[in-house]
Amino acid sequence: MVPERQFRTPLFDAMVSLAEAKKVSFHTPGHKSGKGISTRFRKFVGRKIFTIDLTTLDEVDCLQKPVGVIKEAQELAAEAHGADRSFFLVNGTTVGNHAMILSTVLPGDEVLVARNAHKSILAGIILSGATPRFFLPRFDADLGIAVNVGVEAARSAMRDHPRARVVAVTSPNYYGIAADMPGVAAAAREHDRILLVDEAHGPHLHFHPALPPSAVDAGADLTVQSTHKIVGGMTQASMLHLREGRVDGARVAAVLQMLQSTSPSYILMASLDLARMQMATEGRKLLGKAIALAEEARHRIDGIDGVRCLGAGQVEAWGGFRLDVTKLTVSVKGIGLTGYAASALLNTEFGIQVEMADLYNVLIIVSIGDRRDDLDRLVAGLEGLARRAPGRDARVAEICAVPPVQETELACPPRQAYFAPHASVPLAQAAGRVSADIVTIYPPGIPILVPGETVSRTAVEYLQSLGARGARIDGLRDPSGGSHDTVQTGVAEPHIRVLAR
Ligand SMILES: Cc1ncc(COP(=O)(O)O)c(C=O)c1O
Numbered sequence: 001m002v003p004e005r006q007f008r009t010p011l012f013d014a015m016v017s018l019a020e021a022k023k024v025s026f027h028t029p030g031h032k033s034g035k036g037i038s039t040r041f042r043k044f045v046g047r048k049i050f051t052i053d054l055t056t057l058d059e060v061d062c063l064q065k066p067v068g069v070i071k072e073a074q075e076l077a078a079e080a081h082g083a084d085r086s087f088f089l090v091n092g093t094t095v096g097n098h099a100m101i102l103s104t105v106l107p108g109d110e111v112l113v114a115r116n117a118h119k120s121i122l123a124g125i126i127l128s129g130a131t132p133r134f135f136l137p138r139f140d141a142d143l144g145i146a147v148n149v150g151v152e153a154a155r156s157a158m159r160d161h162p163r164a165r166v167v168a169v170t171s172p173n174y175y176g177i178a179a180d181m182p183g184v185a186a187a188a189r190e191h192d193r194i195l196l197v198d199e200a201h202g203p204h205l206h207f208h209p210a211l212p213p214s215a216v217d218a219g220a221d222l223t224v225q226s227t228h229k230i231v232g233g234m235t236q237a238s239m240l241h242l243r244e245g246r247v248d249g250a251r252v253a254a255v256l257q258m259l260q261s262t263s264p265s266y267i268l269m270a271s272l273d274l275a276r277m278q279m280a281t282e283g284r285k286l287l288g289k290a291i292a293l294a295e296e297a298r299h300r301i302d303g304i305d306g307v308r309c310l311g312a313g314q315v316e317a318w319g320g321f322r323l324d325v326t327k328l329t330v331s332v333k334g335i336g337l338t339g340y341a342a343s344a345l346l347n348t349e350f351g352i353q354v355e356m357a358d359l360y361n362v363l364i365i366v367s368i369g370d371r372r373d374d375l376d377r378l379v380a381g382l383e384g385l386a387r388r389a390p391g392r393d394a395r396v397a398e399i400c401a402v403p404p405v406q407e408t409e410l411a412c413p414p415r416q417a418y419f420a421p422h423a424s425v426p427l428a429q430a431a432g433r434v435s436a437d438i439v440t441i442y443p444p445g446i447p448i449l450v451p452g453e454t455v456s457r458t459a460v461e462y463l464q465s466l467g468a469r470g471a472r473i474d475g476l477r478d479p480s481g482g483s484h485d486t487v488q489t490g491v492a493e494p495h496i497r498v499l500a501r
Contacts, residue, residue, distance in 0.1 A: 003079070006076060006079070006277060006281055007281055009270075010072040010073050011069045011070055011273040012270040012274055015060055015266055016052065017059070019033070019051035019054075028055045033050055033051045034049075053266065055263060056263075060266060063269065064257050065257075073272070076276060076280075077239055077272065077273075080280040081214070082206060082217055083242060084244040085244070086241050087242075088237075089224070090237065090261060090264040092228070092235075093198065095259050097121050097124050097198055099256050100168070101125055101128050102259070103247065103251045103255040104222070104247060105128050105130040106129075107128065107129030107130065108129060108131070109128075109165065110130065110161055111125065111164055111166045112154075112166065112167040114137055114149040114154070114168065115135065115407070116137040116146040116149070116446050117446065118170060118198055118445045119440050119445050120445075121168055121170070122414065125415070126414045126418050126438075128415070131414075134405075135154065136406075138321075143310065143331060144358060144402060145173075145175060145361070146446060147177055147318060147321060148171055148172070148179040149169055150319075151179070151183035151184055154184050154187055155191070158188070165193060166196060167188055167193045168198065169196070170198040171215065172199070172212060173201065174327075174355075174363060175363060176323055176325070176329070178213075178322045178323070181213055184218070185219035188219075195215075195219070195220045196220070196221065196222045197222070198224055199214065199215045199220075199223050199224060200238075201229060201324070202324065203239070205324065207280075207287055208284055208287040208291065210325070211291075211326075219243065221243050221247045222240065222242055222247055224239070224241075227275050228271075229365075230365065231275050231278070232271065232274060233271045233275045234268050237268040237269070239272060240256070286368040287326075287368060290326050290366050290367055293370055293375050294375075295325055296375070297309075297364075297378060297379060301382055304386050305335075305386055306332075306334035307335060307386055309328050309329065309331070310323070311325075326367065327363065327364070329364075330361060330382065331361050332361065333360040338469050339357035339359055340358075342357065342385060343362050346362065346385060349381075349384070355443075357470075358443075364378060403462065404458040404462050405446070405448060408454075410452035410453050411434045411452055412434065415451075417435065417452035423499075423500045426493050426495055427464065427493070427495065428460065428464070432455065433498035434454055434455070435498060436499055437451060437496065438450055439463065439473065440474045441463075441471045441473055443472075445474075455496070455498070467494065476495065476496055477495045477496070478494060478495075
């Protein structure tokens with residue numbers, strides 16, 4: 001039974017009441033309920049949205065120190081997700097990841113990090129001055145992706161690094177592949193470690209029994225979710241959930257005060273209030289529909305010659321992993337295309353925009369916003385792509401898609417490397433030097449190099465070969481293009497920031 005109070009939306013209601021009261025405003029934002037906004041903007045989106053673009057006022061509370069409707073909205077979110085305390089975030093899971101690290105480690109502390117971490121976890125480590133001790137996820141060479149971390153890998157990392165009090169994992173990953181979170185949480189408890197989970201891709205898990213268990217339910221101490229990625233939050237709207245016991249909630253609140261804007265967007269926060277209400281009251285029904293649509297599409301995609309879609313059976317056969325079936329990882333290797341090329345063709349030829357592409361796959365997110373027609377278009381697009389594919393391109397299969405990431409010791413802690421005197425050298429000549437930047441293929445944003453890591457020849461070759469095939473690489477520089485640090489196909493000789501000798 002859904003508690004009656006979960007139908008409430010205290011923050012949104014207060015915003016609407018305030019807007020309807022039509023008080024005269026001598027405060028920010030300067031557009032004054034849209035009266036001063038550009039006409040073109042207002043013509044496109046209408047007037048109403050601007051009347052709830054508010055600022056911190058008594059009626060609508062203050063995110064930095066909530067005592068009224070934001071406090072109530074956060075309490076409802078905690079109850080809905082099974083957490084002890086929840087915090088609204090207005091800079092995505094990125095700021096939540098920074099906050100998780102900064103509220104649990106001190107400069108010089110060791111922190112165990114699964115190597116499939118998003119770059120925002122690494123950024124948190126740079127900010128904190130902690131030293132990461134990496135452990136590796138399982139990789140699948142056929143799909144060319146990091147599967148996720150196994151419980152045994154996590155457990156042995158905890159045994160090998162008794163000084164690391166904090167363990168950070170990402171689950172589910174971008175492809176919806178979840179680690180055995182109850183198993184990882186049990187291992188963390190046994191070894192008395194604080195468990196931080198980047199659950200950017202899992203804000204819906206708690207609300208449907210056919211999905212993998214959520215990190216909060218599994219017992220994680222801190223969990224961050226991108227409400228905007230999968231359910232009804234607006235872009236940048238995320239949540240951080242806390243389980244009391246091993247983490248100091250007051251410290252988390254203080255760190256968030258330091259990291260978050262003093263002018264948070266009320267529209268983003270209202271979307272969190274409403275998304276929580278929607279999931280709590282009708283999430284199971286809405287997600288049930290999304291799951292059914294995704295499973296049907298998966299079946300139809302598997303029927304296309306040369307195209308394959310990752311299914312729950314395959315993931316479970318790896319042992320200890322679960323699949324969020326609303327994600328469709330479609331391998332196009334068999335029709336001779338890279339995921340990058342398939343993504344571009346789906347976009348330009350068929351009007352289909354996918355979430356992400358990697359070397360072998362395109363990733364489709366099916367959500368509560370999709371309808372059968374949308375999935376019909378996807379299947380028709382993939383059929384069209386398979387018919388018009390250039391035939392088998394040996395080069396697609398011949399390159400190694402598995403990121404050459406390692407568990408090896410860093411030459412120095414990431415913070416030290418990030419701020420040390422550095423030089424910019426051509427990537428081709430970087431092997432043996434120490435990276436000063438986070439270098440990722442984006443998306444999915446898993447660091448191929450972290451600051452303080454010695455650049456290996458395999459890493460150079462991997463970045464070169466993926467760059468040449470259309471991957472977007474963050475953290476390299478175009479020497480002719482000034483300060484750009486995102487490099488895509490076409491940059492003849494990207495540079496990398498390394499420590500000066
Ligand atoms: C695993 C993971 N963590 C964190 C993030 C950052 O989340 P956000 O975009 O909400 O800041 C992403 C973004 O893609 C992600 O994939």
